[in-house]
Amino acid sequence: MKPRPISFLAKLPLLSTEAAEDFESLATAMVQRIAPQGIVEEVLVNDVVHATWEIIRSQRCRTPLIQSAYREALINLLQHATGLDELQAGLLGDAWFGEAGKQEIMNRLAPYHLDETAIEAEAMKLHCSELETLDRLLASAEGRRNKALRLLAELQAVTARRAREISTQFTDSAKKIDVQRPDAARDGD
Structure with missing residues (x-):
């Protein structure tokens, strides 16, 4: 049974x-x-x-x-670390989801010793509450x-x-x- x-x-x-x-x-x-x-x-x-x-x-x-905060995290990091304006950071943030854009962002963040872990950390910070x-x-x-x-x-x-x-x-x-x-x-x- x-x-x-x-x-x-x-x-x-x-x-x-x-x-x-x-x-x-x-x-x-x-x-x-x-x-x-x-x-x-x-x-x-x-x-x-x-x-x-x-x-x-x-x-x-x-x-x-x-993961839902990745785009916003990318924009924040690009603005604060590299000095890009909001529009440029937003366009690059959108490009992250394609292979070429991902590499460009990693190249821009590398001089500041930031990698994908920094993006994850920023995304977690954004959704901390x-x-x-x-x-x-x-x-x-x-x-x-x-x-x-x-x-x-x-x-x-x-x-x-x-x-x-x-x-x-x-x-x-x-x-x-x-x-x-x-x-x-x-x-x-």
């Missing part, structure tokens, strides 16, 4: 660029791995799945966020996921302890019965 993914929401928590199959794959893997027993564990697994999805989304958005917000969202999702995992572990530990107690009670009861019936051992001979 294939475990069913758990989702208590009417709709999956997906952006238009995200695939339902990917979410369902994550949910199914979590359900198979954790094997929730009862509704409380199912709710916690659901929380883990949703928080994990948010973590994946936040991590995936980091690079495009930085957005990256900080993204980091807070990531930390929040990780906190929710970790809390749900801790609660699951506690619940499963309680279940294991109760199962051990029941097992011990039954085995102890069986020993008492065998001790009370000394001929029971001989009956099996």
